[in-house]
Amino acid sequence: MNKEFLKEMLNTVSVTGNEEALQQKIIDYSKSFADKLMVDPMSNVISVINPKSDFRIMLCGHADEIGFRVTYVDEGGFIHVQRAGGVNPKLYVGYPMQIIHEENGKYNKINGVGVYTRDLLKKSEFDESDLLIDIGANSKEEALKLVSVGDSVCADTVVRELLNDNFSCRALDDKSGAFTVIEAGRKAKEKGSDNGIYVNTSTGEESSGRGAYFASEGIKPDCAVIVDVTWASDYPGTDKGTTGDIKVGGGPVLCLSGMVNKKLNTLMQEIAKEKNIPLQYEIAGGRTATDGDTIAFTGNGVPIVLVSIPERYMHSSVEVTNWKDIEQCIELIAEFCVRIKKDFDFNTLKI
């Protein structure tokens, strides 16, 4: 796997609704292995391998990240924001921030900080209206020379390597998953898969599911593998009774849920056993809270399997995942793309 490309993805802001800068980089990267590249009006990127095959596997990881969008600049030059996705605004008080302003296809980064006062931190009901971004401007006019309503706002982070192959950054949800599907597609091609593989880095997962819907309706896949991050329970304050026993560095996580096709899970288990890839399990009583829910209900219905990367501190700026887990997810999914065949029986019942 090309670690440097994941780092580049993490350094490229893609707040939900403004994913183009990242998607453009993914297009450039995917040219090295895709037989065909497709885009659509939702800013999806779909890299196709074996486009002539009539058995289509969709691989989906979302390219968007949580953050904020600029709503207003006040007389003092402070930036006001609205949530984009499930983000907790209190986490950004006293935190390095960045605003991305697009002009003529170029993306300018403006440095800022989340306004901090001691009283703000004491506030129990903290809303998006309490978060202001200070870019150092002295007036509204000065700020508006650099920033516009609608610009993306998110934490200004760098990738930090931790012990035991763990690493930290914002937006590992789900750039680690988007990277995994890209690398799995690339590897499946190297392994000689003759199936149609449609690698979709989807948009809008954190806000609307718009990307996965458009992509899946366009591809009309026979089945789909979704890769997202999931809650680990290996740090203080977590509850294994509700989350399950999930460790960062413990291997890919398979989802057990009525939304997921059991036969696809079985195939994943067989491959993992043979390849010595440890598996972990999470339960979703209802929907999976991923693009998988959207994809499953497209067309005549799509059998899905959900492979998750275990993650600590989801939806914060210090999310933590593990390089080995990502590598194992890539191998598992690449092998899946080779082994599944057109005559695969998705049914769980016999007549």
Ligand SMILES: [Zn+2]
């Ligand atoms: Zn996600």
